[in-house]
Amino acid sequence: MRLIVLGxxxxxxxxxSPxxxxxxxxxxxxxALDLGxxxxxxxxxxxxxxxxxxxxLSHLHPDHCSDMASLVVHRRYHPCPPVGATEHRLPVHAPAEAPDRLAAAYAPCASERAATDLTDVLDFHPLGEGAVADVAGAVLRSAxxxxxxxxxxLRVEHGGRSLVYSGDTGPCDGLVELARDADVLLCEATWPHVTDQWDAPPSGVHxxxxxxxxxxxxAGVGRLLLTHVPAWYDGAVLLAEAKETFDGPVELVSPDTAYDI
Structure with missing residues (x-):
């Protein structure tokens, strides 16, 4: 398995970075895990x-799914698609509201939206607690x-290896259980633990x-990769925080970098 950071x-x-x-x-x-x-x-x-x-798609905030509109345009209007490619809709595993939300983002006016629901190119599959899906031989799990x-x-498993992606989350047992004994946890680290605004970060967000x-x-993971650092925070500070509470290998990811799992 290999992870490539797009953004x-x-x-x-x-x-x-995107x-x-x-x-x-x-x-x-x-x-693809998210397309912000x-x-x-x-x-x-x-x-x-x-x-x-x-x-x-871990969730439907724009910074995690807005480029789905570009993907739809590519699949719908590309002048020279590979032979047979347009006969197969692309599976999209996402929250239940994804068909409506993505169609609204793609076609913001009511008259245009009435003419498209994106299902000519996308095949939607709702995520859920404990859901399991096969993706061309890899296993996708969600919590x-x-x-x-x-x-x-989201957890991806193949050939005895496993990668867990946190998406966006506050502290929760669901992430720990899904990441149990994973080889790699790709985890958001969105803000410092203590700032001028709070002595501990708000719960239920990041x-x-x-x-x-x-x-x-x-979770007992083998390696921790930190992501989702906003432009206004210093990733080195968040990396130092993570190293204080996890004894294994920790890295701050960067765009266009590949990581073997």
Whole structure:
């Protein structure tokens, strides 16, 4: 298995990175985890979009799914698609509201939206607590996490290896259980644990660097990769926090970098 970072900037694209998006290569499977602002362009540096086997969206905030509109345009209007490619809709594993929300983002006016629901190119599969799906031989699992909207952590398994992606979440047992004994936890670290605004971060939104490390330790993961750092915070501070609470290997991811699982 291999993880390629398409974008890792938290809450929106930053000056050096698109928003959240990742490409997972697992055997013959090619799976995108989230496609936030700017990630579709990055994807094309690493893979012909027609070669995607599926997309999994952790939740429907724009910084994690807005480039789905670009993916739809590519599949719907590309002048020279591969032979047979347009006969197969792309599986999209996402929260239940994804068909309506993504169609509204793609076609914002009512008259246009009445003429499209994206199902000519996308095949929607709702995520849920404990859901399991096959993606070209890889296994995709999901667990509900703590965020203001319906949100899931995602686990990809193949050939005895496992990667867990936190999506966006506050501290929660669901992430720990899904990440139990995973080889790699790709975990958000969105803010410092203590700031001038609070003595401890608010619950139910995001994790601090310290909390990311705590979740990795509780789950017994092999390696921790930190992501989703907003442009206005120093990733080195969050990395130092995580190292204080997790004894294993910890890295701060960067765009266009590949990590073997």
């Amino acid at each position: 890792c900037s938290g809450s929106g694209p930053g000056p050096g 928003a959240s998006g990742y490409l997972v290569e697992a055997g013959e499977s090619r799976l 602002n700017g990630t579709f362009g990055a994807l094309q540096r690493h893979l012909d979009p027609w070669e995607l086997d599926a997309v999994a 509900a996490v703590d965020h203001p909207c319906e949100a899931y952590a 994790l601090s660097g310290r909390q990311a490390g705590e979740h990795a330790t509780a």
